[in-house]
Amino acid sequence: MKNSYFPGCNLKTEAKGFEQSAIAVSKALDAELVEMPEWNCCGTVQTMTTDNLMRRIAPVRVLSRASNHVKELKNSQNQVITLCSMCNSTLKIVNAEVKENPNDLEKINFQLENDDLVYEGDMEVKHFLEILRDDVGYENIAKKVTNPLEGMKIASYYGCMLLHPEKAKIDDEEMPTVMESIVLSLGAEVVDWPYFKQCCGSYHIVDRDDIVNSQVVKIIRNAKKTGANALIVACPLCAYNLDNQQVELEKLGVEKEPIPIFYFTQLMAIAMGLPQKVNHFEDHHINPILLLKELGLIGKKK
Amino acid sequence: MSYDYIEFGDTEKEFTSKIEEISGQNIFSCYQCGKCSAGCAFSNLMEKTINHTMQLVQLGKKEKVLQSNTHWVCASCLTCTVRCPREIDVAAVMEAIREYTLRYEPETIERLDLPEELLKKIPNIALVGSFRKKSEL
Numbered sequence: 286m287k288n289s290y291f292p293g294c295n296l297k298t299e300a301k302g303f304e305q306s307a308i309a310v311s312k313a314l315d316a317e318l319v320e321m322p323e324w325n326c327c328g329t330v331q332t333m334t335t336d337n338l339m340r341r342i343a344p345v346r347v348l349s350r351a352s353n354h355v356k357e358l359k360n361s362q363n364q365v366i367t368l369c370s371m372c373n374s375t376l377k378i379v380n381a382e383v384k385e386n387p388n389d390l391e392k393i394n395f396q397l398e399n400d401d402l403v404y405e406g407d408m409e410v411k412h413f414l415e416i417l418r419d420d421v422g423y424e425n426i427a428k429k430v431t432n433p434l435e436g437m438k439i440a441s442y443y444g445c446m447l448l449h450p451e452k453a454k455i456d457d458e459e460m461p462t463v464m465e466s467i468v469l470s471l472g473a474e475v476v477d478w479p480y481f482k483q484c485c486g487s488y489h490i491v492d493r494d495d496i497v498n499s500q501v502v503k504i505i506r507n508a509k510k511t512g513a514n515a516l517i518v519a520c521p522l523c524a525y526n527l528d529n530q531q532v533e534l535e536k537l538g539v540e541k542e543p544i545p546i547f548y549f550t551q552l553m554a555i556a557m558g559l560p561q562k563v564n565h566f567e568d569h570h571i572n573p574i575l576l577l578k579e580l581g582l583i584g585k586k587k
Numbered sequence: 588m589s590y591d592y593i594e595f596g597d598t599e600k601e602f603t604s605k606i607e608e609i610s611g612q613n614i615f616s617c618y619q620c621g622k623c624s625a626g627c628a629f630s631n632l633m634e635k636t637i638n639h640t641m642q643l644v645q646l647g648k649k650e651k652v653l654q655s656n657t658h659w660v661c662a663s664c665l666t667c668t669v670r671c672p673r674e675i676d677v678a679a680v681m682e683a684i685r686e687y688t689l690r691y692e693p694e695t696i697e698r699l700d701l702p703e704e705l706l707k708k709i710p711n712i713a714l715v716g717s718f719r720k721k722s723e724l
């Protein structure tokens with residue numbers, strides 16, 4: 286089974302390990318992510334204004350190109366898959382909005398004429414987590430595990446964008462289970478913690494890192510207190526804030542003993558015994574290899 | 588007790604309607620339960636709480652709303668939106684206040700003020716997000 290996949294900007298830069306581990310995992314699970322051609326930035330944050338159609342053009346262009354890509358792939362469902370939770374949310378919301386407002390869609394399509402594109406409102410947007418839950422199934426993930434993640438105690442960090450708002454959520458907004466179920470099927474331990482969707486401070490990292498730091502302290506302390514030795518995320522911005530700012534907080538003498546941040550797909554790749562290079566751990570600010578070695582999860586003689 | 592201090596003339600009305608127009612929300616559905624402020628992770632950094640801001644928008648108190656840092660501290664996490672018992676998209680109201688300012692006031696972030704080192708390191712989604720929320724870009 287092949288799926289049309291929209292990477293978004295960060296998966297090609299800071300989050301290469303997220304993309305490459307996800308693609309490797311998707312192939313191993315027969316739900317292959319195939320990059321769509323000629324994609325553009327979705328705009329990252331959706332506009333919450335009623336009157337700004339300009340901000341909705343980029344996502345619609347992506348949807349129309351993805352729709353063409355699905356036709357090329359043959360036997361693929363009318364859906365485009367994302368990995369970044371911000372892209373996922375923006376594309377899902379705009380998709381729902383234009384389906385509800387055909388007049389807006391008509392105006393946007395008029396703008397797409399130059400690209401010879403038209404969006405018919407025929408696509409669904411899905412996060413890879415939804416594919417793993419609904420198309421692949423947790424049992425089938427468990428079947429592929431050759432290196433169970435014994436000793437890993439994982440706090441699943443959803444952040445805001447996987448669960449908010451109604452139009453974009455992939456799971457119950459107050460009691461999500463998809464990440465935890467994946468963690469269990471990899472043989473790791475699930476940590477039950479209340480800060481799973483406490484906002485990391487998001488784009489404030491650009492000019493108000495104090496806001497981000499105060500959030501990171503709360504989130505990380507809570508994770509450690511509940512016994513976690515690692516966090517998993519599904520968003521390159523959450524990843525950066527939690528990873529890099531722990532290092533900054535250590536420099537400031539606020540927080541000690543940082544814990545590593547993984548993309549959920551990196552843990553899947555390790556548990557499924559896929560080649561380690563897909564994880565690009567060299568891009569991380571807190572070295573995740575130390576913990577993996579300590580627990581004997583990598584570097585074992587076969 | 589007199590309520591003379593509550594004026595709701597054309598100026599006030601104009602501000603309230605503009606915020607309603609940009610956000611697409613009925614500001615007057617807010618019944619001041621305070622759930623938005625209680626659940627917001629950033630309430631402690633805000634000069635005015637979110638529900639207070641909602642009330643000031645109802646009253647058309649433009650200066651007081653714009654002077655406060657509330658809407659700039661908001662990180663658009665949408666927790667308030669999914670929890671409001673009156674089904675108001677509260678985050679969209681915060682966005683409308685930002686938009687109102689951006690449409691009529693000068694920009695708050697100058698790209699060139701950001702150190703080169705930071706620009707290289709920070710994920711592009713943070714930069715795009717920040718510029719989209721805090722500037723006219």
Ligand code: SF4
Nearest residue numbers: 617618620621623671
């Ligand atoms: S949660 Fe909704 S009704 Fe309650 S104070 Fe906030 S905006 Fe008003």
Ligand code: SF4
Nearest residue numbers: 627661662664665667
């Ligand atoms: S969207 Fe803004 S105001 Fe609402 S809870 Fe999140 S940070 Fe607070």
